[in-house]
Each structure stands twice: as C-alpha cells, then as structure tokens.
Amino acid sequence: MFFIHFITNLQIFWTFTEAISNCDTGFCQTYPFDTYGDALQDKELVGHVFHSSVISNPVQCYMLCKDDCRCLSFNYKENNDVKYCELNEASHFTHDSFHKSSVGSRYYNLRRFLHGKKDIVLYDDYQAISGDAPNWHAYLIKRPYLLWLRNSSTHWRATCRYNTDGTVYTDYLRASLEDFDIIIDQPTMTDVCRPYEYVNIRGNECVNCTARTWYKKGDYPLHIDSGKQNDCDFDEHSKDAVSSEDNFGYYSKINSKFRCTSSDSDTTQLWIGGK
Numbered sequence: 001m002f003f004i005h006f007i008t009n010l011q012i013f014w015t016f017t018e019a020i021s022n023c024d025t026g027f028c029q030t031y032p033f034d035t036y037g038d039a040l041q042d043k044e045l046v047g048h049v050f051h052s053s054v055i056s057n058p059v060q061c062y063m064l065c066k067d068d069c070r071c072l073s074f075n076y077k078e079n080n081d082v083k084y085c086e087l088n089e090a091s092h093f094t095h096d097s098f099h100k101s102s103v104g105s106r107y108y109n110l111r112r113f114l115h116g117k118k119d120i121v122l123y124d125d126y127q128a129i130s131g132d133a134p135n136w137h138a139y140l141i142k143r144p145y146l147l148w149l150r151n152s153s154t155h156w157r158a159t160c161r162y163n164t165d166g167t168v169y170t171d172y173l174r175a176s177l178e179d180f181d182i183i184i185d186q187p188t189m190t191d192v193c194r195p196y197e198y199v200n201i202r203g204n205e206c207v208n209c210t211a212r213t214w215y216k217k218g219d220y221p222l223h224i225d226s227g228k229q230n231d232c233d234f235d236e237h238s239k240d241a242v243s244s245e246d247n248f249g250y251y252s253k254i255n256s257k258f259r260c261t262s263s264d265s266d267t268t269q270l271w272i273g274g275k
Contacts, residue, residue: 039058039076039106039107040106040107041106042101042102042103042104042105042106043100043101043102043105043106043107044075044077044086044100044102044105044106044107045073045075045088045090045091045100045107046100048088048089048090049075049086049087049088049089050070050071050087050088050089051064051068051071051086051087052084052085052086052087053084053085054082054083054084054085055083055084055085056083057083058076058106060085061074061076061085061087062074064085064087065087068087070087070089071087071088071089072088072089072090072091073088073090073091073107074086074087074088074107075088075102075105075106075107076105076106076107077102077104077105077106078104079104136163136267146183146272147183149272149273150177150181150183150184150272152274153177153272153273153274154176154177154178154273154274155174155175155176155177155197155272155273155274156174156175156177156182156183156270156271156272156273157172157173157174157175157270157271158172158173158174158248158249158268158269158270158271159171159172159173159268159269159271160172160258160259160260160266160267160268160269161259161260161266161267162267162269163267164267165259168259169198169200170200170202170203170259171200171201171202171247171258171259171260172198172199172200173196173198173199173200173224173248174196174197174198175194175195175196175197176195176197177272179195179196180194180195180196180213182215182222182270183272186217187215187216187217188216189216190214190215190216190219190220191212191213191214191215191220191225192212192213193210193211193212193213193230193231193232193233194210194211194212194213194215195208195209195210196208196209196210196211196234199211199224199234201224201226201234201247201258202226202239202240202241202255202257202258203239204226204234204235204239206233206234206235209232209233209234210232210233210234211224211232211233211234212224212225212228212230212232212234214250220250221249221250222248222249222250222270223246223247223248223249223250223251224246224247224248225244225245225246225247226241226245226246226247226255227241227242227243227244227245227246227253227255228244240255240257241255242254242255245258247260248260248268248270249268249270
C-alpha cells in the first residue's frame with residue numbers, strides 16, 4: 001500500500017495566548033485564545049447556553065469557559081454598553097445548524113482538547129489549516145487539492161504518531177474509498193456500521209469487516225467509538241476499552257492505551273492514496 005499524501009495531522013501547538021486549567025478529568029489542558037482572530041463576528045450559537053453573566057471583556061468570558069469542563073464555546077454580546085457572556089455546552093462542530101447570525105455578537109469556539117487533540121472536520125465548508133505548509137503540529141489540506149487527490153486515489157487510512165513511529169499496524173485504520181468515501185459522501189445517519197479493510201484499536205483487530213463509525217455534518221466529526229458494545233463486526237469493546245472511548249479523530253473521551261491519545265505529544269493522521 002502506497003499513500004501519496006496525508007489529509008490532516010492533529011497535534012495542536014499555537015502561538016496565541018495560552019491558559020492552563022484542570023477539570024475533573026485529572027488532565028492538564030492547554031487552551032489557546034486569540035481575542036480577535038478566534039472571533040466570528042455577528043454570530044452566536046443558540047439553544048445550548050447553560051450559563052449567562054455580565055462581564056467586562058471577552059477575555060473574562062474565555063476564562064469562565066475554560067474553567068468549566070462543560071463549556072465548548074461561548075457567545076460574547078454588547079448591548080447598550082453592557083457586556084454579556086453566554087457559555088455553551090456545544091459548538092458549531094457538533095451543532096452547526098444552531099449557528100445563527102446576530103448583529104453585535106461574537107462567537108468563540110474554545111479549542112478544548114484532552115491531550116491537545118482537535119476535531120477532524122472534512123466537510124465541504126471546512127477551513128484549511130497550514131494548507132500550503134504540511135507539518136506535524138496542525139495541518140488540514142486545502143479542499144481543492146484534496147478533491148484532486150481523491151480523483152486519483154483508491155483508499156484512505158488513519159495512523160497514530162506517524163511523525164515519530166512511522167507506519168505501525170497497532171491502532172491503525174484502512175478503508176476503500178469505493179466502500180466508504182469520507183471525502184465526497186454526506187452521511188445522513190450519525191452512527192452506522194461502516195466497511196473497512198482493516199481495523200486495529202489497542203491490538204483488537206478485524207479484516208474486511210464493519211465498525212461502528214460516527215460521522216455526520218452538524219453532529220459529529222469522523223471517529224470510531226470503541227467504548228460501547230454494538231452489532232458491527234468489530235468487537236472493539238473486548239479489550240482495555242474505556243466508557244465512550246473515541247478513536248481516530250474526535251477525542252471527547254480518551255484512552256491512554258490508544259496510541260493516538262497516550263500523551264500530550266501524540267498525533268493522528270488521515271491519509272489518502274492508492275495501491
């Protein structure tokens with residue numbers, strides 16, 4: 001198998017102002033924040049506010065959000081010189097349909113990542129990250145180039161820590177684009193049994209099988225949930241799983257025994273190419 005390009009690499013390291021906080025997860029977490037660069041002007045997320053307060057500036061709202069593990073994003077509003085902070089228990093990654101226009105508001109997504117991991121988003125409206133400069137920190141290919149690669153590719157795969165370990169078949173994923181096209185397809189169901197040529201999670205493996213995969217725009221970025229028993233072929237729950245464990249992308253619940261999430265420096269890559 002020869003893969004000609006990697007689509008995305010995830011291990012967040014930003015030069016913005018950073019703050020560190022500990023929630024009940026027991027992990028030390030780093031959250032970058034750029035008061036101006038991170039804001040979506042005249043936007044807010046509605047229907048998911050769990051706390052509202054009057055504050056003095058967006059930085060104070062950010063501090064409230066990063067210290068509460070429920071907070072995934074926040075709305076900052078100014079009305080007649082009064083500044084309001086709304087903490088959201090969701091973000092536009094998971095509930096894009098609730099992202100509304102609101103004159104005078106600013107929406108901020110808190111880049112909250114256990115062990116520095118970021119959501120993988122491959123939908124048709126995503127923004128490239130370092131699209132002209134592939135790197136091992138944070139990279140997401142430009143979509144026109146991705147579509148060009150798609151037309152000459154047959155497979156995609158996911159790897160862990162490729163920058164340090166190369167290709168390792170423990171914690172590894174490979175699928176045919178003909179059977180499961182993550183580039184073109186627009187899934188209509190949140191989680192279904194998807195076909196793979198090879199799946200390995202924590203040493204549990206299967207060949208030419210199905211695995212429970214979560215992937216739908218507005219609901220969840222691409223990932224496998226290996227913490228639940230299901231009716232797919234792959235029995236990922238049988239060995240060393242944690243409850244609601246996420247693998248290969250969206251890391252809400254992590255497992256230190258999974259190579260993509262065993263430490264702060266671990267990375268996840270998605271590749272596209274052909275045999």
